[in-house]
Each structure stands twice: as C-alpha cells, then as structure tokens.
Amino acid sequence: MIAERMRHNLQVSATSTMMKIVPHWSWRLVSRDYPAIMCFMTAPEATPPRALWLRDGGRVLLDLSGEWRRGGTEPVIEGEAGDRLPEAYVTDGLGTFDSTLPAFLLAMIRRMEAAEPPLEGLPPNLHGLMELALAVPEEIEARGEPEESTPIKVLGAASMNVWAGVRSINEFTGQSMLSLGRFMAGRARFRPRDFWMIVEDCGAKALPIVSLISFLIGLILAFVGNVQLANFGASLYVADLVGIAMVREMGVVMTAIIMSGRTGAAFAAHLGSMKANQEIDALRTFGFDPFDFLVLPRMLALVLMMPLLTVYSNIIGILGGMLVGAAVGIPPILYWNETLSIVTLENAFLGVFKSVFFGIVIAMCGCLQGMHAGNSSAAVGLATTRAVVASISAIIVLDSAFAAIFTILDI
Amino acid sequence: MPGSTSHSPAKAKIAVRDLTMAYGSFVVMRDLNFEVAEKDIFVIMGGSGCGKSTLLRHLIGLREPAKGSILFEGEDFTATPAAERGRFIRRMGVMYQSGALWSSLTLAENIAMPLEEHTQLPPGTIRELVSYKLALVGLSGYEEYYPAQISGGMNKRAGIARAMALDPDILFLDEPGAGLDPLSSRRLDDLILRLRDSLGSTIVIVTHELASIFAIANHSIFLDTATRAQGATGNPADLRDHSENPAVRLFLHRGEETEAPAPIRS
Ligand SMILES: Nc1ncnc2c1ncn2[C@@H]1O[C@H](COP(=O)(O)OP(=O)(O)OP(=O)(O)O)[C@@H](O)[C@H]1O
Ligand SMILES: [Mg+2]
Numbered sequence: 001m002i003a004e005r006m007r008h009n010l011q012v013s014a015t016s017t018m019m020k021i022v023p024h025w026s027w028r029l030v031s032r033d034y035p036a037i038m039c040f041m042t043a044p045e046a047t048p049p050r051a052l053w054l055r056d057g058g059r060v061l062l063d064l065s066g067e068w069r070r071g072g073t074e075p076v077i078e079g080e081a082g083d084r085l086p087e088a089y090v091t092d093g094l095g096t097f098d099s100t101l102p103a104f105l106l107a108m109i110r111r112m113e114a115a116e117p118p119l120e121g122l123p124p125n126l127h128g129l130m131e132l133a134l135a136v137p138e139e140i141e142a143r144g145e146p147e148e149s150t151p152i153k154v155l156g157a158a159s160m161n162v163w164a165g166v167r168s169i170n171e172f173t174g175q176s177m178l179s180l181g182r183f184m185a186g187r188a189r190f191r192p193r194d195f196w197m198i199v200e201d202c203g204a205k206a207l208p209i210v211s212l213i214s215f216l217i218g219l220i221l222a223f224v225g226n227v228q229l230a231n232f233g234a235s236l237y238v239a240d241l242v243g244i245a246m247v248r249e250m251g252v253v254m255t256a257i258i259m260s261g262r263t264g265a266a267f268a269a270h271l272g273s274m275k276a277n278q279e280i281d282a283l284r285t286f287g288f289d290p291f292d293f294l295v296l297p298r299m300l301a302l303v304l305m306m307p308l309l310t311v312y313s314n315i316i317g318i319l320g321g322m323l324v325g326a327a328v329g330i331p332p333i334l335y336w337n338e339t340l341s342i343v344t345l346e347n348a349f350l351g352v353f354k355s356v357f358f359g360i361v362i363a364m365c366g367c368l369q370g371m372h373a374g375n376s377s378a379a380v381g382l383a384t385t386r387a388v389v390a391s392i393s394a395i396i397v398l399d400s401a402f403a404a405i406f407t408i409l410d411i
Numbered sequence: 412m413p414g415s416t417s418h419s420p421a422k423a424k425i426a427v428r429d430l431t432m433a434y435g436s437f438v439v440m441r442d443l444n445f446e447v448a449e450k451d452i453f454v455i456m457g458g459s460g461c462g463k464s465t466l467l468r469h470l471i472g473l474r475e476p477a478k479g480s481i482l483f484e485g486e487d488f489t490a491t492p493a494a495e496r497g498r499f500i501r502r503m504g505v506m507y508q509s510g511a512l513w514s515s516l517t518l519a520e521n522i523a524m525p526l527e528e529h530t531q532l533p534p535g536t537i538r539e540l541v542s543y544k545l546a547l548v549g550l551s552g553y554e555e556y557y558p559a560q561i562s563g564g565m566n567k568r569a570g571i572a573r574a575m576a577l578d579p580d581i582l583f584l585d586e587p588g589a590g591l592d593p594l595s596s597r598r599l600d601d602l603i604l605r606l607r608d609s610l611g612s613t614i615v616i617v618t619h620e621l622a623s624i625f626a627i628a629n630h631s632i633f634l635d636t637a638t639r640a641q642g643a644t645g646n647p648a649d650l651r652d653h654s655e656n657p658a659v660r661l662f663l664h665r666g667e668e669t670e671a672p673a674p675i676r677s
Pocket of ligand 1: 434439457458459460461462463464465466508
C-alpha cells in the first residue's frame with residue numbers, strides 16, 4: 001500500500017508543473033519515510049556545500065563552493081587550518097546561498113574571537129552581510145551591570161522583597177483609607193459613569209454565574225446531607241443543614257471566590273494595562289488622584305454589590321436544596337417552613353456582614369496588583385494571577401478568622 | 412542664535428541642578444545641569460534607552476531624583492511636598508511616549524476630562540474647545556472614536572491635543588514625531604512653533620528626528636549613554652558644527668564622522 005503510494009508520488013513529482021497537485025500529506029509521508037528519495041527529488045544536480053582550507057604560500061585561504069541552502073546537506077569541511085582564520089576567501093565555485101553561509105562564517109569567526117577578521121575575496125553581497133553582522137555596536141542602550149549572586153545575596157534580596165511587599169500593601173491600604181475619607185468628606189472625584197459601569201459589571205453581569213454555582217452548591221449540600229440524615233429517618237433536617245451552611249458560609253464564600261476570579265482579575269488586568277500604557281501617569285499629571293479615580297469606585301461598587309449578591313446566592317442555594325428535598329419526598333412548603341425556622345435574621349446577617357469585608361479584600365487585591373504591575377503585557381498577566389491568588393487566600397484566611405471570632409463570641 | 416545665549420537663572424523656566432536619576436541602584440544619568448528659558452523649544456536628545464523619558468518623568472514630578480533638584484521659575488519643585496505640587500503640575504501639559512490616552516474614553520472625552528476637572532466652563536464651550544484642539548492636530552471628525560479605533564500616529568496626535576487641553580505654560584512631548592508620516596511630522600513642527608509664538612508656551616521635546624530638531628529647537632541637551640552623563644547643551648546647530656564632544660557630532664550628523672570642530676567664539 002505504502003509502496004504503491006510512493007510510486008504514485010514519484011510519478012507525479014517527475015514533472016514539476018504537476019507537483020502542485022500532490023496532496024500535502026503524501027509529501028510528508030515521503031519525506032519522513034524515505035529521506036534519500038526526497039533528497040534526490042528536490043535537488044538532483046545541486047552540488048553539496050563545501051568549505052576547503054587551502055594554503056597559498058604562507059597564506060591560509062578558505063575555498064567556499066556549492067549550494068549553501070537550508071534543507072540541503074550538511075557542509076563538508078575539508079583540510080585543517082589549526083585555529084587560524086582564513087586571510088582571504090576563494091569563491092569561484094560558490095553557487096547560490098541563503099543565511100546558512102553567513103551564519104557558518106560568523107560562527108567560525110566568533111569561535112576564533114577575532115576582532116577584525118579579513119573578509120577579502122567574498123562576493124560583494126556576502127561581504128556586506130558579514131560586515132553588518134560583525135559591526136560591534138557601541139554601547140547603545142544603558143544597561144545595569146548584572147550583579148554576581150551569592151546565596152546570601154539571594155536570601156537578602158528575597159527578604160527585602162517580602163519587606164517591600166508588606167510596605168506596599170500598607171501604603172496601598174493607607175492610601176485607600178485616605179481616599180475613602182475624601183469620599184466621605186465629599187472631596188473625592190471620580191466619574192459617576194465609571195462607577196455605574198463597574199456596578200453593572202460586578203453586579204448584574206455576575207448574576208448568571210453566581211446563580212449557577214449557588215444552585216449547584218445547594219444541590220450538592222442537600223444530596224450529601226440527605227444520604228447521612230436518611231439513615232436516621234431525619235431527611236427533613238436537610239433543610240436546616242442547607243439553610244445554615246448557605247447563609248453562614250457557603251453563600252458568601254462561594255460568591256467571594258467567584259468575584260475574585262471574575263471581577264478581581266478584571267480590576268488587576270484593567271489597571272495593569274492602564275499602568276503599562278502610562279494612562280495612570282497621565283491621570284496624575286492632570287491632577288486626578290488615581291486612587292480616587294480608579295480604586296475608590298471599584299471598592300465602593302464591590303462593597304455595594306457583594307452583600308446583594310450574597311443574599312441572592314443564599315436564596316438560590318436554598319432553592320437548590322429544596323429541589324433535592326422535593327426529589328426525596330419533602331414537600332417544598334414543609335422544606336421552606338423548616339428553613340425559616342432555623343435561619344434567623346442573625347444568622348443571615350453574619351454572612352452579609354462578612355461579604356462587605358470580602359468585597360473590600362477583592363477590590364484591594366485586584367487594584368493593588370494592577371497599580372503595581374510592571375510595564376509590559378506579561379506583567380499584566382502576572383498581576384492578574386497574583387490578584388486572584390491573593391484574594392482567594394485572603395478570603396479563606398479571613399473567613400477562618402471570622403469563624404474563630406464568632407465561635408468565641410458564641411454567635 | 413535665537414535664545415541660545417539668554418539663560419540666566421532669573422529667567423529660567425526650568426533649572427536642573429546636579430540631577431542624578433536612578434532606578435534602584437541602577438544610575439541612569441548623573442549630574443545633569445541645564446536650564447530651559449521661557450519660550451524655549453528645548454530638545455532632549457540621546458540614543459535609545461539613554462534615559463530621555465526618565466528625565467521627562469523627573470521634570471513632571473512623577474519620579475523623585477536620586478540627587479539634585481529641579482527648579483520651576485526659581486522655586487524648588489523637588490523640595491515641594493507632593494501634595495502641594497498641583498500648582499506647578501497644573502501648568503504643565505504632557506504627551507507620553509505611548510500616547511497614554513485613557514482607553515475607556517472617546518477622544519473628545521479624553522480632552523474634555525481635564526477641562527471639566529479644572530475649569531467651570533459650560534459644556535458647550537468645552538465641546539468647542541475639544542473640537543478646536545483636535546482640529547489643531549488634524550483629527551477633526553474623530554471626536555467619538557476610542558483610542559483603540561485609531562492608528563498609532565493618530566493616538567500620538569490626540570495625545571498632543573490632550574496635552575494642550577488646559578493651554579499649559581510648559582508642554583512636554585515625548586517623541587511626538589515618531590510614527591508620523593513626513594507631512595504630519597512637518598505639520599507638527601509648524602504647530603509647535605505656532606504654539607510657542609502665539610501662546611508663548613515653553614516646549615520641552617524628546618525627539619530623534621534631526622530634521623525636526625534643526626527646524627524648531629533653539630536649545631538642547633544631549634544625554635550620552637557611554638558616560639551616563641550629559642554630553643553637551645546648547646543650540647543644536649551649534650552643537651553639530653562646533654561641539655567638542657565627538658559623540659554629539661556623530662549623533663547630529665547621523666553617524667557620519669566629522670573632523671574636530673572649529674574653535675568656538677567666546
Ligand atoms: N521602571 C523601570 N525600572 C528599571 N529600569 C528602567 C525603568 N524604566 C526604564 N528603565 C531603564 O532606564 C533606562 C532609560 O529608559 P528610558 O525609558 O528613559 O529611555 P529613553 O531614552 O526614553 O529611550 P527611548 O528613546 O527608547 O524611548 C533604560 O536603560 C531602561 O532599561
Ligand atoms: Mg523614551
């Protein structure tokens with residue numbers, strides 16, 4: 001079968017005008033499996049590239065000949081010159097060449113570390129290329145000298161970095177608080193339109209994903225709970241379990257995690273690219289405080305929307321639980337009454353209370369990383385990643401702290 | 412030579428004294444000393460990456476000097492606390508190397524925003540001012556475009572229009588000509604000369620374009636990468652013909668070697 005295909009290929013490629021009709025895959029097949037045939041077919045009369053060392057009296061010459069092309073055979077080097085460079089070149093037999101030839105010569109010259117190698121005898125075009133390649137640029141760009149690194153230095157730099165990180169977080173928090181203060185005093189300036197756009201983006205537009213996740217979380221909680229509780233014939237208490245878990249923990253934490261990935265990341269990416277594009281500098285020069293202008297509306301929008309999303313998420317989660325309840329034979333009315341009996345206003349308030357802090361954390365992590373991003377697109381990506389990782393970690397840590405506090409306070 | 416001799420400290424709009432600029436431990440330039448007189452068109456020249464944009468960032472107060480000071484009309488700008496620098500900064504217009512238009516706003520909103528912030532003009536007047544500024548840079552009709560919808564060269568020109576929004580005393584332009592076709596570049600030179608002549612603005616420009624340098628600048632500084640210090644200051648045409656620093660002559664002759672300069676008068 002393959003042999004037949006190959007014969008077919010050979011026949012077709014015999015006439016160059018017909019080559020176009022050879023399907024691509026069959027070329028690949030031939031070239032992979034029958035390299036020798038391939039070579040024969042492409043360049044039947046090409047002379048292989050050759051570099052020959054010659055001696056002419058006391059001078060060392062390099063005779064270059066053949067076709068120097070990509071995809072041709074490896075250059076053949078004959079003769080020896082020790083570690084001397086040719087004083088001149090002979091190129092009478094040189095056919096066409098592409099970058100392989102100058103690259104070969106440059107590598108040879110670099111190996112000898114010659115400052116001004118002779119280029120005599122090269123054809124003008126090759127001579128020109130070699131001159132360009134060999135031209136030593138004067139120090140065009142100012143560069144910092146790379147410093148020698150020792151373990152001590154690495155350790156020192158790492159701890160300095162941690163210190164700088166802590167300082168920048170403190171500074172950022174301080175600036176945000178000042179900005180918040182200015183807002184309270186009615187002196188902070190940002191565009192209301194920006195604020196409402198952010199509100200829309202982290203409120204209404206987040207509803208679908210929050211609905212989906214919360215519904216599924218409610219569903220899962222109810223399933224797991226029912227399997228255990230059914231053993232005691234206490235299926236009805238699924239409603240209690242789902243209700244408490246949703247309003248105290250799952251609703252707010254899941255919403256916060258969704259918002260970290262969705263909105264915190266967007267904040268970091270947006271501010272980071274504004275920084276890379278010097279837009280933040282431009283705000284400063286026109287006398288706009290970037291904190292008032294960029295960080296404040298984002299923080300306010302999240303602080304406003306997080307509680308609403310949390311309440312919404314709680315309700316959807318409970319509905320998810322109710323669906324499972326209905327499936328295992330708990331009438332929805334009964335389920336609902338059971339939920340109301342256990343979810344007190346106080347319980348519900350705890351989750352909403354936490355959501356305000358989570359909102360602040362998400363906005364701060366996103367904006368901090370964005371404002372401190374480097375000046376490149378890669379740096380923007382890094383800032384986004386950092387923002388998400390930092391805010392999810394902070395949310396979990398903060399939630400544990402809240403759990404501890406609430407336990408101590410016995411609520 | 413226009414303006415090249417009258418740089419007494421009293422008249423200097425900007426005076427830079429022993430300015431050393433650094434990013435951490437990496438010193439970009441050390442011990443810069445120069446003055447920009449009122450109504451100067453002052454050019455900052457130098458090889459790519461030598462620190463021209465960095466110098467500009469220092470002049471507009473976005474970076475603190477590692478050493479030295481910058482005076483505006485005799486007042487020490489760098490010693491002024493950041494909170495009180497507003498009164499200096501309000502008189503400056505800046506066009507950044509990347510244009511740096513606010514990407515979520517249209518061109519018109521970009522130019523209107525500083526006007527809305529710092530003036531009490533009625534919206535109609537602001538709209539008129541915006542179209543006038545855009546017309547000056549040849550962008551009439553692009554009011555409602557977003558920065559992402561126009562070309563790089565157009566972004567630059569819109570950046571210049573925004574820099575001029577508040578009729579600044581001092582205009583800083585970072586490579587305004589880069590990315591412009593020869594005709595727009597020429598037009599830009601005309602615009603800069605007009606602004607100086609009709610509004611009396613002082614203009615500080617970072618540029619590599621020799622044609623434009625000789626056409627408009629009356630004073631300049633050359634930052635030398637090799638020594639990380641200032642190579643020369645003076646009128647660019649003078650520097651080209653008479654500078655004692657070979658690096659400066661090389662730069663101003665586009666890399667053609669020239670013989671040592673004729674002795675300078677005085
Ligand atoms: N944020 C930064 N952190 C560290 N080094 C920097 C930073 N920005 C610039 N540099 C370094 O400072 C030097 C001067 O940069 P600058 O942007 O001022 O150059 P430039 O003269 O404006 O160059 P170009 O003509 O290419 O715009 C460069 O060597 C650069 O590596
Ligand atoms: Mg620059």
